[in-house]
Amino acid sequence: MVDPARVICDSSALIEGGKGMRFSVLRDGKPIPAFVIRYNGGAHAYLNQCAHIPVELDWIEGEFFDSSGLYLICTTHGATYEPDSGHCIMGPCKGQRLTALEVAEIDGKVYLTHSEKNHG
Ligand code: FES
16 A cells, blocks of 8 residues: 655654654554654664564653664563664564565655565
């Protein structure tokens, strides 16, 4: 399903390895929580659902990175994800991945361009 592009936030709101911005996408007419973070200069967005159990990753709103700022971490059981691929490298769902969403940065704003994204 293609969503019309929409603005999630200003690019300046996303700090490298810092707080993420929460938003939602519609799936089957229902709002599903999602988030976007900045890593290696790029914006990366995912559904806010752990691959282990589909709970939100952040207990403290917007805190998706671990203390190193290099990995995303689920606060429930500690699943650790690569920020740019959503691939789980450690924890109970190792080998699985977050559901990625397509985003683009245009003229200082972060846009949701598609509600699903495939990683080959
Ligand atoms: S719910 Fe995320 S690691 Fe278990």
